[in-house]
Amino acid sequence: MLLTGHTGFKGTWLTLWLERLGARVTGLSDEVPTSPSLHDLAQAGAGIEQVTADVRDRAAVRAAVAAASPSVVLHMAAQPLVRRSYEEPEETFAINVQGTVNVLDAVREAGGADAIIVVTSDKCYAPGPDPHPEDDPLGGEDPYSASKAAAELVAAAYRSSFGLPLASARAGNVIGGGDWGSARLVPDVMCALMAGEDVELRNAAAIRPWQHVLNPLAGYLALAEAVVRDPGTYAGPWNFGPSPDDELPVQTVAERLAELWGGDARIVAQPGEHPPESGVLRIDSAKAREQLGWRPAWDLDAALRAIVDWYRAYERGDDLRAVTLAQIDAYEAAR
Numbered sequence: 001m002l003l004t005g006h007t008g009f010k011g012t013w014l015t016l017w018l019e020r021l022g023a024r025v026t027g028l029s030d031e032v033p034t035s036p037s038l039h040d041l042a043q044a045g046a047g048i049e050q051v052t053a054d055v056r057d058r059a060a061v062r063a064a065v066a067a068a069s070p071s072v073v074l075h076m077a078a079q080p081l082v083r084r085s086y087e088e089p090e091e092t093f094a095i096n097v098q099g100t101v102n103v104l105d106a107v108r109e110a111g112g113a114d115a116i117i118v119v120t121s122d123k124c125y126a127p128g129p130d131p132h133p134e135d136d137p138l139g140g141e142d143p144y145s146a147s148k149a150a151a152e153l154v155a156a157a158y159r160s161s162f163g164l165p166l167a168s169a170r171a172g173n174v175i176g177g178g179d180w181g182s183a184r185l186v187p188d189v190m191c192a193l194m195a196g197e198d199v200e201l202r203n204a205a206a207i208r209p210w211q212h213v214l215n216p217l218a219g220y221l222a223l224a225e226a227v228v229r230d231p232g233t234y235a236g237p238w239n240f241g242p243s244p245d246d247e248l249p250v251q252t253v254a255e256r257l258a259e260l261w262g263g264d265a266r267i268v269a270q271p272g273e274h275p276p277e278s279g280v281l282r283i284d285s286a287k288a289r290e291q292l293g294w295r296p297a298w299d300l301d302a303a304l305r306a307i308v309d310w311y312r313a314y315e316r317g318d319d320l321r322a323v324t325l326a327q328i329d330a331y332e333a334a335r
Contacts, residue, residue: 002070005077007039026068030054038178041320055099065106085144096147115227122172124148131282134237165231171216171240173208177310200270204251211242212303215296241283246300
């Protein structure tokens with residue numbers, strides 16, 4: 001199996017889960033994106049083959065794919081931050097769009113694979129009435145969202161033009177322990193709580209479909225298995241989102257994290273102007289529930305408790321590989 005973006009937050013959780021399942025994994029990434037990082041803290045590279053390559057480097061990607069000869073490809077490498085896309089739009093499009101082209105071309109030239117999963121985002125949809133089913137129009141009013149919509153078009157073109165057994169997976173607002181990304185709710189809240197500081201929110205009223213990172217990762221794995229089994233039926237786009245009960249305002253999630261952590265931190269508005277963000281975002285995951293039998297095994301409260309437990313373990317200096325694997329085991333038991 002080839003997993004691109006294996007050093008990122010979602011990629012590290014998936015790497016550890018695949019190791020737990022006994023998969024032979026080749027991870028492709030150009031760098032560890034944050035410091036600290038879940039990848040380093042959980043020693044996620046210990047049980048896999050790692051290739052250092054930038055998905056924008058076509059030759060390097062081709063060489064890595066040819067050497068790995070994967071039967072399954074999970075393409076997760078991305079520039080994942082909306083705010084950063086305003087600052088670096090060219091880089092965002094180069095990584096998220098051309099990087100996807102390079103990976104798919106490399107797989108095609110290497111003779112294909114049994115299943116290819118391109119992970120995009122719930123933000124790939126054009127603004128409009130929600131919740132968005134998979135056949136809603138694609139779009140995006142910021143560089144990140146537009147790049148993910150473009151990646152979806154690339155995936156669809158390679159699927160229809162070259163007959164690749166390719167599905168795309170759309171999920172967003174994933175949360176979990178070990179996230180250190182900039183301008184993301186959980187790391188911002190947890191870093192403030194660990195430092196004993198007030199929690200500053202940019203857009204407290206924004207409603208998002210929050211879910212623990214293991215929920216969509218379970219969906220990606222189920223989708224890959226389905227595509228291997230029957231690509232004619234399961235190739236195409238899929239949403240993986242939480243139940244409507246877990247689509248809540250930013251402030252509600254921040255307050256619950258602060259309550260679980262304890263102490264007397266205040267939730268306050270972050271000063272200054274901020275790039276525009278959609279006020280509400282919801283996706284319709286009925287297709288995955290009905291056709292894949294997928295469901296979120298952890299609701300939002302279980303996710304928030306697991307997050308606080310993880311950062312408590314970090315603060316104590318515990319073995320974070322063991323902590324993360326234990327949470328994967330607990331999630332598996334809840335399915």
